[in-house]
Amino acid sequence: MLQTSASARIDPAGLARAQQVVAGISRSFEAKVVGQARLRESLLVGLLTGGHILLESVPGLAKTTAAQTVAEAVSAGFRRIQCTPDLLPSDIVGTQIYDAAKGTFVTQLGPVHANIVLLDEINRSSAKTQSAMLEAMQERQTSIGGQDYRLPQPFLVLATQNPIEQEGTYQLPEAQMDRFMLKDVLDYPSPAEEAEIIRRIDAGVFTPEQAPPAAVSLDSVTAAQELVRRIYIDPAIINYIVGLVFVTRNAGQYIEPRLADFIEFGASPRASIAFSQAARAMALLNGRDHVIPEDVRSLAHRVLRHRIILNFDAVAEQVPVETVIDAVVAAVQTP
Known part of the structure; x- marks a missing residue:
């Protein structure tokens, strides 16, 4: 929850x-x-x-x-x-x-x-x-x-x-x-x-x-996992995450038409789940008890590069998926 x-x-x-x-x-x-x-x-x-x-x-x-x-x-x-x-x-x-x-x-x-x-x-x-x-x-x-x-x-x-x-x-x-x-x-x-x-x-x-020798115990890792689940994520950040994933599915309305035409399929709801979970971990790695937009943006390539499916035109023109992801991130207003 x-x-x-x-x-x-x-x-x-x-x-x-x-x-x-x-x-x-x-x-x-x-x-x-x-x-x-x-x-x-x-x-x-x-x-x-x-x-x-x-x-x-x-x-x-x-x-x-x-x-x-x-x-x-x-x-x-x-x-x-x-x-x-x-x-x-x-x-x-x-x-x-x-x-x-x-x-x-x-x-x-x-x-x-x-x-x-x-x-x-x-x-x-x-x-x-x-x-x-x-x-x-x-x-x-x-x-x-x-x-x-x-x-x-x-x-x-x-x-x-x-x-x-x-x-x-x-x-x-x-x-x-x-x-x-x-x-x-x-x-x-x-x-x-x-x-x-x-x-x-x-x-x-x-x-x-x-x-x-081992630096930490497995029990301490389990405790850290439990703590990550309690990291605060504001509703505005959740909306930001959902907005990023939504744009991958409706790219033609938000990013440059040339790049939008390269997208065959956008990301699934698993991308939103991955963003929210990984962003909490990123907040912890940076010593915070709350998620900020930068945590989400820093994960954009890693969360989306295997979920956005590009078509043959993108392959033929050697357009990397990261270029499309950057356009998606730029199209969504940061909270």
């Missing part, structure tokens, strides 16, 4: 404790991952809201390292699943194995039963396997042999896609893409950052023996 009363706001002590959780995770992240500040922010938003994240980048930009580092920082279980065309749903969710000695079937839980799961190159798995994984993400449980098994909490899925190699891939359908709260696109490091990566490798920072 949305908090719209000033009396329901968070006490300063609770906000300070949540800030300590965020600071501890951030320190652990920065100790291992060079740069990638926006990735750190996206991972924290996903962790604090329980929303899943789709990452797109070329290989070698520390996606696995980042996910594993966050898991180590919060004492969370971490599993990496390398998606391939022959990967089966049972390889992810689990299966039943016959125990000849006991004469019964024994349930073996799959790697999705972890706090943080990295689905590497999700578009290389078949549609059936993608569907099984996305069902686990949505329902937060798996069904094996007619019995339901709850996934651990907190639970966060990071799925990756490689944009430069499409042979042998199965593109995620739009309806399944919509289930990811955020989609982030990672950039190459700067020359200085790349040199620092080499120095850290030479110093042994990435060896298992150098893994730092």
Whole structure:
């Protein structure tokens, strides 16, 4: 339920404790991952809201390292699943194995039963396997042999896609893409950052023996998640969010006709939900107990880039979806 009363706001002590959780995770992240500040922010938003994240980048930009580092920082279980065309749903969710000695079937839980799961190159798995994984993400449980098994909490899925190699891939359908709260696109490091990566490798920072102790506990993360749900979001901000999403569906009335013609389909109501949840987390990351318009605007690319479907004309003219999103944001009055 949305908090719209000033009396329901968070006490300063609770906000300070949540800030300590965020600071501890951030320190652990920065100790291992060079740069990638926006990735750190996206991972924290996903962790604090329980929303899943789709990452797109070329290989070698520390996606696995980042996910594993966050898991180590919060004492969370971490599993990496390398998606391939022959990967089966049972390889992810689990299966039943016959125990000849006991004469019964024994349930073996799959790697999705972890706090943080990295689905590497999700578009290389078949549609059936993608569907099984996305069902686990949505329902937060798996069904094996007619019995339901709850996934651990907190639970966060990071799925990756490689944009430069499409042979042998199965593109995620739009309806399944919509289930990811955020989609982030990672950039190459700067020359200085790349040199620092080499120095850290030479110093042994990435060896298992150098893994730092956990910065915070899983219980503290759960408490921070509960606090995020109580972050105040004003009705004017809610209307602003809904207005942004509405314009993506009725672009011809609000943005430049040339850009509006590139939109095949606008964003669904899941975009509004993602905006409201992620904006609360952004407010917490910035030490506030309330959402401001800048929290929403800073998330616009990540919330909308996989939800606005552009047509073939946009592809032919190489118009990035971010250009359309910027026009949508500029068209809606800031409260």
